[in-house]
Amino acid sequence: MNKKLLSIMLVIIISITLIGVTALVVVMKFQGDKEHNEPSIEEVVEASVDIPEITTNLASGNIVRLSFKIETDSKKAKEELEQREFQIRDIIISELANMTAEQLEGKEGMDKLKAALKQKTNGLMQEGKINKVYTTSYILQ
Numbered sequence: 001m002n003k004k005l006l007s008i009m010l011v012i013i014i015s016i017t018l019i020g021v022t023a024l025v026v027v028m029k030f031q032g033d034k035e036h037n038e039p040s041i042e043e044v045v046e047a048s049v050d051i052p053e054i055t056t057n058l059a060s061g062n063i064v065r066l067s068f069k070i071e072t073d074s075k076k077a078k079e080e081l082e083q084r085e086f087q088i089r090d091i092i093i094s095e096l097a098n099m100t101a102e103q104l105e106g107k108e109g110m111d112k113l114k115a116a117l118k119q120k121t122n123g124l125m126q127e128g129k130i131n132k133v134y135t136t137s138y139i140l141q
Contacts, residue, residue, distance in 0.1 A: 047072045049081045053137060056093050060100035065139040068092070068114075070121070070130055077128025084124055091120045101140055110135055 039047075053067040070088070072078045081088070095116050096104075103109050114133040121130050 044071055047075055047078050049078055049085070050136070051085065051088055051092070054089060054092055054096075056096050058096055058099055058101055058104065060102070062101040063141045064096055064101075064104065065137070065141075066135060067137045068117070069134040069136050070117075071132045071134065072128050073131050074128045077125060077130075080125060080127040081121075081130075084121075087124055088117075088121055091117060095120075104140060110138070 048069050048071045051068040051070060053065060055063065055065040058064055070081060072081055095113060099109075099113070104113065114135065118130050118133050121133075
């Protein structure tokens with residue numbers, strides 16, 4: 001009876017250990033995937049393009065001076081975006097020419113401008129897509 005009880009306990013301990021190790025491996029695997037999905041800051045900078053400062057008139061007669069950094073999803077998309085810089089500048093100027101100072105003021109106005117730039121730029125892209133548009137300078141007069 002003692003040997004039978006000892007055998008059952010040994011089987012139960014080994015089963016619990018195997019279940020624990022399996023659960024640990026599964027949890028570590030999923031946590032590793034989540035960390036890898038977000039690009040590092042180095043990867044973001046490598047796939048980003050600076051749009052030099054643009055000064056233009058708004059529909060309301062005001063002048064705006066701003067510059068952007070556009071984050072792409074790959075190095076190939078970055079290379080394409082660098083070649084399309086003149087088209088991006090045209091999109092920015094066209095969008096701003098139809099906006100008033102009141103429409104551009106505040107976070108909501110800038111968010112609308114950035115969303116429009118992202119959408120229209122993605123329409124041009126063939127090698128990748130735009131992930132995010134950052135405003136790096138902004139002066140409204």
